[in-house]
Amino acid sequence: MPATLARTRPEPAVLSAAIAELHAAFGNRAVTSQAVREQHAHTLTWIPNQPPDVVVFVESTEDCVAVMRIASRHGVPVIPFGTGSSLEGHVNAPYGGISVDTSAMKAIVAVHAEDLDVVVEPGVTRKQLNEHLRDMGLFFPIDPGADASIGGMAATRASGTNAVRYGTMKDNVIALEVVLPSGEVIETARRAKKTSAGYDLTRLFVGSEGTLGIVTKITLKLHGIPEAISAATCSFPSVKDAADATIVAIQTGIPVARIELLDEVQVRAVNAYSKLSLPEKPLLLLEFHGTEAGVAEQVERFRAIGDDYGADDFQWAARAEDRSRLWQARHDAYWAALAIRPGWKGQSSDVCVPLSRLAECIDATKKDIEENGLIAPIVGHVGDGNFHVLPLMDENDPGSVERCKAFMGRIVERALAMEGTCTGEHGVGQGKMKYLAAEHGDAALALMASLKRAVDPAGIMNPGKMVG
Numbered sequence: 001m002p003a004t005l006a007r008t009r010p011e012p013a014v015l016s017a018a019i020a021e022l023h024a025a026f027g028n029r030a031v032t033s034q035a036v037r038e039q040h041a042h043t044l045t046w047i048p049n050q051p052p053d054v055v056v057f058v059e060s061t062e063d064c065v066a067v068m069r070i071a072s073r074h075g076v077p078v079i080p081f082g083t084g085s086s087l088e089g090h091v092n093a094p095y096g097g098i099s100v101d102t103s104a105m106k107a108i109v110a111v112h113a114e115d116l117d118v119v120v121e122p123g124v125t126r127k128q129l130n131e132h133l134r135d136m137g138l139f140f141p142i143d144p145g146a147d148a149s150i151g152g153m154a155a156t157r158a159s160g161t162n163a164v165r166y167g168t169m170k171d172n173v174i175a176l177e178v179v180l181p182s183g184e185v186i187e188t189a190r191r192a193k194k195t196s197a198g199y200d201l202t203r204l205f206v207g208s209e210g211t212l213g214i215v216t217k218i219t220l221k222l223h224g225i226p227e228a229i230s231a232a233t234c235s236f237p238s239v240k241d242a243a244d245a246t247i248v249a250i251q252t253g254i255p256v257a258r259i260e261l262l263d264e265v266q267v268r269a270v271n272a273y274s275k276l277s278l279p280e281k282p283l284l285l286l287e288f289h290g291t292e293a294g295v296a297e298q299v300e301r302f303r304a305i306g307d308d309y310g311a312d313d314f315q316w317a318a319r320a321e322d323r324s325r326l327w328q329a330r331h332d333a334y335w336a337a338l339a340i341r342p343g344w345k346g347q348s349s350d351v352c353v354p355l356s357r358l359a360e361c362i363d364a365t366k367k368d369i370e371e372n373g374l375i376a377p378i379v380g381h382v383g384d385g386n387f388h389v390l391p392l393m394d395e396n397d398p399g400s401v402e403r404c405k406a407f408m409g410r411i412v413e414r415a416l417a418m419e420g421t422c423t424g425e426h427g428v429g430q431g432k433m434k435y436l437a438a439e440h441g442d443a444a445l446a447l448m449a450s451l452k453r454a455v456d457p458a459g460i461m462n463p464g465k466m467v468g
Contacts, residue, residue: 022054025066029057039084044086051093055101058102058104061216064100075458083148086152089430092464111133122154123151126153127147138222139223139225142162142169144158157169159381164381166257168425175202178214180456211461211467212455213455228289230295240366248305260379261285261362262285279313333377337390341394343394350387352384352423368414412435
């Protein structure tokens with residue numbers, strides 16, 4: 001039996017014994033220095049840093065098995081770690097334990113170009129993968145902004161700017177290799193594009209946030225690089241006008257690849273941070289994929305819709321370097337927003353609502369920000385009803401902290417009231433656990449907890465997250 005269960009820290013003697021075994025097995029790849037441990041806890045936004053007791057830099061599935069067997073034998077928590085770019089405290093270690101850093105597992109195991117799939121290890125990042133695929137005329141479309149690891153993207157069911165056309169990680173992961181808490185290795189599926197054989201274990205683990213096992217290989221769908229790509233920006237009188245134009249574009253069947261909203265606060269921040277000169281009004285940033293003729297038609301159809309909602313300042317970018325500069329500015333939006341008030345903290349929160357409620361939800365959120373005197377830029381993957389808000393707070397001012405926390409709660413309550421979700425892509429981690437019962441109901445949450453106990457009876461996998 002394990003010496004400890006989840007929600008309790010291992011006894012010092014138990015922890016010392018486990019760390020000694022890790023040092024014996026991994027040598028200097030088992031690290032206990034405070035700096036390294038703190039780097040492997042939550043370092044973004046305002047959730048407190050809760051470091052593990054030891055970090056193990058694994059290099060193979062066999063290494064992960066060895067770590068898991070030691071952890072299971074001693075009942076010590078295990079926290080999988082990719083690049084640490086998550087925003088809801090997923091990599092914190094509230095009960096101490098072992099952080100398993102998979103960043104050295106960078107092998108692109110096999111590319112099956114004819115089948116449009118690839119097998120990778122979890123430490124491969126999305127940029128590394130696409131650089132490898134480019135000369136084959138292929139790409140992996142999921143783009144959460146940060147150069148996240150594929151393992152972390154699978155664990156959090158990541159999404160991003162391309163989701164409106166290509167879907168999210170749950171739509172693009174075919175199969176996984178997973179090390180279970182017992183140390184056993186399973187494969188959740190084969191490479192076939194579809195199956196009716198048994199429970200869908202792949203989607204059980206996609207989005208499980210490291211609470212069920214360590215992902216050690218991922219089989220992904222690929223897509224052909226489009227013949228033509230064109231990006232555009234256009235400004236609107238209000239965020240509601242921009243959101244309404246988005247809704248009409250999607251409902252009329254324009255196959256937009258990306259459609260991102262930045263409110264005027266975020267545009268000003270991006271201009272200052274990324275040295276751009278975008279009009280400082282609510283902005284849509286779009287991208288169209290297809291043939292030359294198809295892209296031209298999509299562009300004209302969207303322009304007509306934009307005109308109906310007061311859009312102006314249309315600018316187009318067909319050259320790859322111009323598109324990259326625009327999208328890099330979008331991906332820098334988080335850092336640009338933090339630069340509005342140097343030294344202040346931000347908590348990036350995301351919600352997602354049915355597309356028909358998007359304009360209403362964003363407009364109500366914008367009014368909430370203004371009425372409460374907050375600085376909270378809005379950006380969104382609005383083509384699928386998902387948007388982000390980054391309220392900034394002065395940690396030295398208790399009133400500022402409380403206003404921001406209350407606002408964060410109202411964003412979620414508003415989304416749930418509109419039949420939406422507390423998180424479209426950031427995941428639950430520690431930050432959104434308190435909303436799961438309201439979203440799913442007690443019976444569904446109890447079922448999730450039962451699945452967790454069945455896979456991880458000792459509660460050692462990333463405890464204190466998701467369902468506990």
